[in-house]
Amino acid sequence: MKKVFERPKSLTDVPFSYCPGCTHGIAHRLVAEVIDELGIQERTIGIAPVGCSVLCYDFFDVDMQEAAHGRAPAVATGIKRVHPDSIVFSYQGDGDLASIGTAEIVHAANRGEKITVIFINNAIYGMTGGQMAPTTLPGQKTTTSPYGRDTEACGYPIRISEMLSTLDGPAYIARASLHDPQNIVKAKSAIRKAFQAQVDGLGFSLVELLSTCPTNWGMTPVESLKWLEDNMIPRYPLGEYKVIEGVK
Amino acid sequence: MKKVFERPKSLTDVPFSYCPGCTHGIAHRLVAEVIDELGIQERTIGIAPVGCSVLCYDFFDVDMQEAAHGRAPAVATGIKRVHPDSIVFSYQGDGDLASIGTAEIVHAANRGEKITVIFINNAIYGMTGGQMAPTTLPGQKTTTSPYGRDTEACGYPIRISEMLSTLDGPAYIARASLHDPQNIVKAKSAIRKAFQAQVDGLGFSLVELLSTCPTNWGMTPVESLKWLEDNMIPRYPLGEYKVIEGVK
């Protein structure tokens, strides 16, 4: 018999540090598979964020830099400018990218920086124990919105893919979800397009992945998938938001 | 005879420090007129940016705070939360708002912070001697884009009004220009709507004003108006980008 599904080469052997059922792990696997399939492992440089995925430098078997909270796009810019032939990707959470790192992501996108951003939207700050993120849903209870997110005081959840798609720099922007196998397949194809866009030198690319945080949502992993589907997708419609000519 | 046009009460007597022909002065007058007309001078608190208008605390005859470069929306937030009945506005340049202050403006807008932002887009860093701004036009020469803005390396000029209009928080967003009397009248009406939206508690409001910088553009004031009209307006279309129900 032949292995038709196996651990991608671009993952190290180190077990993920994520909580049971956390879909960060799925996102990791997809990114690694795409790197394998595009044959770019030896020229890829990744950037770990500050967030639950801070340790992803231990998981991706490529050169990695750990960036300050929110600054991964700036770090990626520094790297890409030095090694324009390398493939540079950042992996960032929603606190990291949509909150503290807003300026950096907007400007990397606007510059059309030739990097790929994997954006994990789990509607919460996982790492620090479940505080409200800019992506937290209206009414959602978190440790810093104990009475539920009050849109009057904190506004509505921010839609990063939509916002960045108004800029000229991005070549490819899509939102996908990790809540079931079909969607995981679609997520992978979006990730692949994003990396391919970089390989082809087309511009900035970003894939927003709806992801779960069973620990801080206070649900089982299985319940979390359902919650994601029922609550996040209506607010964060899936699909491709920007696809410039040449993206394949 | 009766005065039908005079210096607004909400301006102090201090002469503006701007270069001859700089349209910052027009924007100042419009804001002051609106404050006068809405009868809110005694409860208005303004925030000066870092930029050529850094000294505007000397020009507006209302309580003022001078904010760190780019942070005016955060400062405004602090003030507004303490004095929810006051009318809080920030006055910011394009370096201030569209570059270093990107995160602050996006999140103030997204929170629907009940403040009004006057955003002076002059496609350049005036105060510091004419460096490239994120709003600088393709090919435009500045002291840090001596060979003209290279969109391949620096991206295209960012369109703030369009970008912020994708968010749920803003009640009113419009772009107007200060290059001739008709447009100045329109600009004033936009500013008035923006302040009125705040008075009515509707949410965040912003008016982007296309403005000149004769000194750093290296043109006469009169040439500058023409350059603005011919070059900026095509890139920055005028009009209202977001008007929620209730804005009048």
Place this chain on the structure above:
Amino acid sequence: MGEKILMKGAEALGEAAIKAGCRFFFGYPITPQNEVPEYMSKRLPKEGGVFLQAESEVAAINMVYGAAGAGARVMTSSSSPGISLKMEGISYIAGAKLPCVIVNIVRGGPGLGGIQPAQSDYFQATKGGGHGDYRMIVLAPSSVQEMVDLMGDAFDLADLYRMPTMILGDGMLGQMMEPVEFKERKPIALPPKDWATTGKKGRGKQNIINSLFLIAEECEEHNFELKKRYNEIEKNEVKFESYNMEDADVAIIAYGTTARIVKTAIKRAESKGMKVGLIRPITLWPFPEKVIAAAAEKVKAFLTVEMSTGQMVEDVRLAVNGQKPVYFYGRTGGMVPSPEEMVAEVEKILG
């Protein structure tokens, strides 16, 4: 009041702030101080106050600037990397003469470092990590109770001198529970905030909050005025604890959590026949340099113990000014010195 309740340091800090009249909190999550914003998010709305999670530490400190300039009692809290991001804002707050309270629950550094307790932000806090000639009053509690007591002082001092005050703790103090009592504080006379931007409200003249002085002469004058204030504070506001110093041969200088451990060490040292005392700076700035200088006439040596590779020890050396040797023992990066290690250091000095 008067009743003791068992509380986590970080939460006690929040409650103490509320009791001190703080109604505005702007912060951003970071371990190990998340319980502060979390507590505030629960309690402030019930007190008619505002808790707002800012988009970043930079935004948070600038919201504090705005709120302080608007006349409010306002606080923010963070931990090392987050505090570094606030440096520009803190310098602005100092420059604009605004009162506020900033909490730093220090963790191991540099960079992302770790999240275990440390004291390696001493220089940043006391010498001004931001640009320019400015100071913050820096208070270093060593128990949950003291954290509570100093919070009242922090707000009062900030208002009295119109400047930022920092509470410098560490992860251990923030995470531990101890019984605390919220004592009734006697209110002190504070100057009216007639400089605050509230809207002119018929005041006639504008109020302007500002730190810009384009004319060098004016900028210098402003700095000299600040400096005068700082000198006053150095004269009036020094706080420290002397423990077992009566006939000590070695004076240990330590603050915060470390100082508690020193007390345990002192008992062990005593049982081994060594005479060891503790001078515990409670205000790190102004630094209790007089009491240390005075002690230098009596003790044989000083030992500074810090959870850092050696920062406060410079202030100790400055105070001792060559009169007696000053030794240093430090653990860092989240490691906590044990009483045994301290005793061993004292033995080395005396041996």
Place this chain on the structure above:
Amino acid sequence: MGEKILMKGAEALGEAAIKAGCRFFFGYPITPQNEVPEYMSKRLPKEGGVFLQAESEVAAINMVYGAAGAGARVMTSSSSPGISLKMEGISYIAGAKLPCVIVNIVRGGPGLGGIQPAQSDYFQATKGGGHGDYRMIVLAPSSVQEMVDLMGDAFDLADLYRMPTMILGDGMLGQMMEPVEFKERKPIALPPKDWATTGKKGRGKQNIINSLFLIAEECEEHNFELKKRYNEIEKNEVKFESYNMEDADVAIIAYGTTARIVKTAIKRAESKGMKVGLIRPITLWPFPEKVIAAAAEKVKAFLTVEMSTGQMVEDVRLAVNGQKPVYFYGRTGGMVPSPEEMVAEVEKILG
């Protein structure tokens, strides 16, 4: 080479960096150092390098982090408030052991302050304005020529010790023109950057740039390793200039622009019969404490002159360690002390 050309300090700085092999510059405009990025924006593209105006100082320093981690010689430049914003990033760079050069053309503070020359960021530069136990090598040129010469050192030292190096100047040095010569530097042996993230390129093992150490023991070990390196630097890399110290009664300690003015003052003092010398720290960290301690045995007193309300004076006091009185004279906020004022201070001391 060998030929003297007349150049503005800021531009000479840029040219010297390029000559030192710097091909990447990330910065953000701020007065009074705009000529540095402006010069780089003109020159770097012609050298096959990259000039990029970042969206902010925070982004700039993190771009530097990325580029340094990728193995490049990279530089950023700013002035006081902008440098404060870089504090977190600098701490990360130090924590991740990355080499880079950071220029601070200091202006009056705190807050927005002014744009005239100042030296009030000394503490921030030398003690670590960011969090954690870290240091930067800090070089303080006092002429345009020295700015050029030190730039080569700055990059070499950064690479040699894998750490950030700062050039601390002030508006005057940045704005003034002087004749400079770009001397041929003899290359020193530098360790290969085999730790850089270049893509694995068949290397087999990953390279990781990182400052996170979740286990306190590891974080401490990392800090101790840094500390060891710092001790080495303190031993090997101190630079200073001694001027007229042979039989000086008063030693003035001053750096940068201030030190030039001191030289003028010394001549005037001499003409009034006073014997005054200058010790000019060229490295502010490591601080030339030995030479000052040695001088303490000969002079009657020290006078520290700074464009601040008194920062380096603490390091002078630490070095002198009580042996002789240490006086201070400072102007700040953009004011520059005149030779006359300095002479008057010396007269007070000797009188």
Place this chain on the structure above:
Amino acid sequence: MAQEIILAGFGGQGIMLAGKLLTYTGMLEGKNVTWLPSYGPEMRGGTANCTVIISDEEIGSPIVTNPSVALVFNNPSLEKFEPLVKTGGTLIVNTSLVTIKSKRTDINIINIPANDIAIELGEVKITNMVMMGAFVAATKAVSFEGVMDALKKTLPAHRQNLLPLNEKALKKGSELV
């Protein structure tokens, strides 16, 4: 006299709660007390432990390197803390889950099948109270009544009905010492 106690197990076993209850009891009985949790990424790993000090004197270090008592709820905790218990100290082991045997002979080892007892009593969640019972009986650091008193004061109104069950667990635990 000071008792320096470490409670260790994995998240969900009520370790932190039991520690707090003990601290609270000490406080009510007029002692000086501190409670210090481990925090940080090890939480993600699923382990949880806290240090409680109950003392007649001012408490110096809230950290304890060598506890006088350790309550270990699972194997990793035994591995970590068993070697650290002071000579003459006490190790209380939840033998329902801890399968490793301690080899120390210089300390007092108390084996309690706490989970089993709790399940027997009908509620696995009171495992921690069973262990507490053993602790109280073995050390007398606080009194049985003190613990019940503290429980009464801390249980919210709608949980007061759980008092008898908790009392049973405490008793049961103490009886096995």
Place this chain on the structure above:
Amino acid sequence: MAQEIILAGFGGQGIMLAGKLLTYTGMLEGKNVTWLPSYGPEMRGGTANCTVIISDEEIGSPIVTNPSVALVFNNPSLEKFEPLVKTGGTLIVNTSLVTIKSKRTDINIINIPANDIAIELGEVKITNMVMMGAFVAATKAVSFEGVMDALKKTLPAHRQNLLPLNEKALKKGSELV
């Protein structure tokens, strides 16, 4: 010997350029030199000035409180710098624009209608060279040839045709001293 020179006027009068030329000349003549512009917001106000030091010795402070020579191109500059010139120093006044009269008697005052002369010569932009001519003649701080030499080296190829005009301006200025 050191000459400490301030040139002051408003933007566009070629003040900075003249200062740089002077500095460059000094350098070519083997002297130590510094040039320091005023910078900052006063630029916005339209005034411009710079300090040039030409010295045989190492130059200490590049800032000058009391210049040995001041070249003032407009009224505000005269108001600002006339009182600061050292006793025995030289004040060179562009009387085409400066209408105020200096009242000092302890300094050497040289009046040059520089704009008028420049216009006469057909190019108002060489006003600064007229003033320079006066400066060279009055102070001998650098030589006439030195200035021309410096000009030759700094003017770009397509501007070398302006050399004769500049020479005329220099000469004219020097003749009026």
Place this chain on the structure above:
Amino acid sequence: MAKGRPVFNEDRCKGCQLCTTVCPVDIVHMSERINSRGYYTAEVTDPDKCITCMKCARICPDVVIEILREATKEEK
């Protein structure tokens, strides 16, 4: 069109010339006067022609210009 006239607060004028480009009846021009701040000032050459359209005032960045208008009948 209403009758009236613009009043220039000359000392505030910076001579930018913007006002001179917008007057529909072309009566705003640069003068030969230099004000106390050193700028050539704008002036209105034939005030009687002014139709009080306010364009000059609207475009002046330094709020130099006030417009007076004859009271209308009702106002009288």
Place this chain on the structure above:
Amino acid sequence: MAKGRPVFNEDRCKGCQLCTTVCPVDIVHMSERINSRGYYTAEVTDPDKCITCMKCARICPDVVIEILREATKEEK
């Protein structure tokens, strides 16, 4: 459907149960085994029924599962 089977690297399993919810032929279930890291592990109860749809492998966040498939004719 192709024949094959999933292989669980049990020591990496965290017992999250996600794999058990997606199997179209319902052969993935939780076992009673606890692995070295203290988690109950998932297992496949009737491997012969596996249609190698790979859903279980795709949703497993810890890359526990590999899928083997019988070589098709061409491959043989």
